[in-house]
Amino acid sequence: MxxxxxxxxxxxxxxxxxxxxxxxxxxxxxxxxxxxxxxxxxxxxxxxxxxxxxxxxxxxxxxxxxxxxxxxxxxxxxxxxxxxxxxxxxxxxxxxxxxxxxxxxxxxxxxxxxxxxxxxxxxxxxxxxxxxxxxxxxxxxxxxxxxxxxxxxxxxxxxxxxxxxxxxxxxxxxxxxxxxxxxxxxxxxxxxxxxxxxxxxxxxxxxxxxxxxxxxxxxxxxxxxxxxxxxxxxxxxxxxxxxxxxxxxxxxxxxxxxxxxxxxxxxxxxxxxxxxxxxxxxxxxxxxxxxxxxxxxxxxxxxxxxxxxxxxxxxxxxxxxxxxxxxxxxxxxxxxxxxxxxxxxxxxxxxxxxxxxRPRSHVEDTMVTVLGLRNPTTQAGTEAETAASLLLQIKEENLRALRTQWGEDRREGGQGATPAFVQKQIDHLAEEVEGMGEARRGALP
Incomplete structure (x- = not known):
């Protein structure tokens, strides 16, 4: 009751x-x-x-x-x-x-x-x-x-x-x-x-x-x-x-x-x-x-x-x-x-x-509310696909935030240049996003 x-x-x-x-x-x-x-x-x-x-x-x-x-x-x-x-x-x-x-x-x-x-x-x-x-x-x-x-x-x-x-x-x-x-x-x-x-x-x-x-x-x-x-x-x-x-x-x-x-x-x-x-x-x-x-x-x-x-x-x-x-x-x-x-x-x-x-899970609601992510359930049918979609969106948001903050045209050594550890993180995220995007496109019918 x-x-x-x-x-x-x-x-x-x-x-x-x-x-x-x-x-x-x-x-x-x-x-x-x-x-x-x-x-x-x-x-x-x-x-x-x-x-x-x-x-x-x-x-x-x-x-x-x-x-x-x-x-x-x-x-x-x-x-x-x-x-x-x-x-x-x-x-x-x-x-x-x-x-x-x-x-x-x-x-x-x-x-x-x-x-x-x-x-x-x-x-x-x-x-x-x-x-x-x-x-x-x-x-x-x-x-x-x-x-x-x-x-x-x-x-x-x-x-x-x-x-x-x-x-x-x-x-x-x-x-x-x-x-x-x-x-x-x-x-x-x-x-x-x-x-x-x-x-x-x-x-x-x-x-x-x-x-x-x-x-x-x-x-x-x-x-x-x-x-x-x-x-x-x-x-x-x-x-x-x-x-x-x-x-x-x-x-x-x-x-x-x-x-x-x-x-x-x-x-x-x-x-x-x-x-x-x-x-x-x-x-x-x-x-x-x-x-x-x-x-x-x-x-x-x-x-x-x-x-x-x-x-x-x-x-x-x-x-x-x-x-x-x-x-x-x-x-x-x-x-x-x-x-x-x-x-x-x-x-x-x-x-x-x-x-x-099919309501959004607690994780989905949190990500959408806190990060402003678009709704992943429109593109994901299974729990595994939903999790993969969320992970990809999180990485994309992190990459976008880093590039906005540091800019892509800054070079190491000059004033205000992107630090090496940040550039390494940007390069790593870009590689992951590209790989996950290709895997996702390959899985589509």
Whole structure:
């Protein structure tokens, strides 16, 4: 648990082993909308087990009216709801699968992946899963290194690409689109993002963004992270559309159009829907974007901003997406005037976990800050290449400083001439810089 506001260190642990992975796949039973056939597997080497799941109507949130008035719909007691969800899923044929997952999770942490193409299934509050065993914590997602994630399988044969290699913070492109429809200050979310990414110059903000502006900005394909404010609205098809504009003049951006705009943007890695009632919209976008965050039901402004602060702070520090969401939940619990268990409202749809940002190391930050060196990570992919690049830049800076101070035209013996030991140092540095430069050029493809 974070000890102070915006502390994300708990969720950025170099060398942390990969967590165990429990994938639970739900397939709707034809003609029975609340029944699902279930398969579950722990890691890739675990036994594939089968079972069934029946969703109760009372587990669903009542749809909030639009425009959002921050009227919170009544829910059953959340701890009880989480226990019911858990018991319905894991107390029968899948109990042995859960036991295997817990055994591996004790040593490595655990990711529980809820996978389904059903919007109704994803509308259930899976983040509240609670193991009724006396030795367990209240919520599964509260255990250290454990997360509840979601996934929508791709409809085509091609698998959705993963997050990809982390990008150096100065090279990251972030697109922030804000709207007045929710009544939230449009400077709040961009301010949170800029504070988390001070080394990222490419943070583009579009205030008062309407549907055409949002689609045009996404279709440009330049952003790797897209942050969109608004609110959700239920559709007859079961997903949600995005509503933007102003409270007095709302405009609907269809979820289908939003998904189409994101479909051909290979650079896009993460979409954050900072908007109430967007969990099903996130599920609609999940087949075309490696990672999507939405909000299930209603969330308070304070709770949402606390979540965003923890999320982006951890991402900027190099955390994986699952760790960053856990960081955001911690900030909600400890440092906001959240209502009830609002930490469970953000949902993460994720095909494969990973880090989006590769932060500079402490050595890199020191060199850049103290010596004013240019950023080496834009030219270096591995740790060895980064170290070599830094060493070359240090030698170049030393050589430049000596030549500036003593001049290259001074000769030994005259007044103000370069001392022999200094000239020897200049000649040695020049030889090293030339040799390292040639080796570096030879290593380039």
């Amino acid at each position: 974070a000890l102070f506001k915006n502390d994300v260190s708990e969720y950025v642990t170099p060398g942390r082993v990969n967590p165990a992975r429990l994938v639970v796949t739900f397939t709707p039973v034809q003609g029975s909308p609340d029944r699902y056939d279930v398969t579950a597997q722990v890691d890739d080497d675990g036994e594939l087990m089968t079972g069934e799941f029946v969703a109760r109507p009372e587990w669903r949130n009542a749809n909030a009216p639009f425009p959002t008035s921050k009227i919170y719909p009544a829910e059953p007691p959340r701890a009880q709801l989480g226990t019911q969800l858990f018991s319905n899923l894991f107390s029968g044929a899948l109990s042995r699968c859960w036991a295997q997952a817990v055994e591996r999770g004790r040593q490595r942490g655990l990711h529980i992946l809820i996978r389904s193409s059903s919007y109704a299934l994803h509308a259930l509050p899976w983040e509240l899963l609670s193991d009724p065993a006396p030795t367990s914590s209240e919520y599964v997602a509260f255990s250290e290194g454990w997360s509840v994630l979601r996934d929508v399988p791709a409809s085509g044969e091609e698998a959705m690409p993963g997050i990809g290699a982390p990008v150096p913070a100065p090279d990251l492109a972030i697109l922030v689109m804000t709207t007045a429809v929710t009544g939230v200050n449009q400077d709040s979310d961009p301010g949170i993002i800029r504070a988390a990414f001070p080394q990222t110059p490419d943070v583009r903000t579009i205030p008062d963004a309407g549907p055409e502006q949002i689609l045009e900005a996404l279709e440009a394909g330049e952003a790797q992270v897209a942050h969109i404010m608004g609110t959700g609205e239920q559709t007859r098809q079961g997903w949600q559309d995005l509503v933007v504009g102003t409270p007095g003049s709302p405009t609907v951006l269809p979820g289908k159009a939003l998904a189409k705009a994101m479909e051909d943007t290979p650079r896009l890695r993460l979409v954050v829907l900072a908007a109430c009632e967007t969990d099903r919209l996130a599920a609609h976008l999940a087949p075309v974007v490696p990672a999507v965050i939405g909000i299930r039901g209603i969330i308070s402004d304070a709770g949402c901003q606390a979540f965003l602060g923890g999320l982006y702070g951890a991402l900027a520090a190099g955390a994986t997406l699952s760790q960053a969401v856990a960081s955001g939940r911690t900030q909600q619990i400890g440092f906001s005037q959240s209502i009830g268990d609002e930490w469970a409202q953000p949902v993460l749809f994720l095909h494969e976990d990973g880090s989006i940002v």
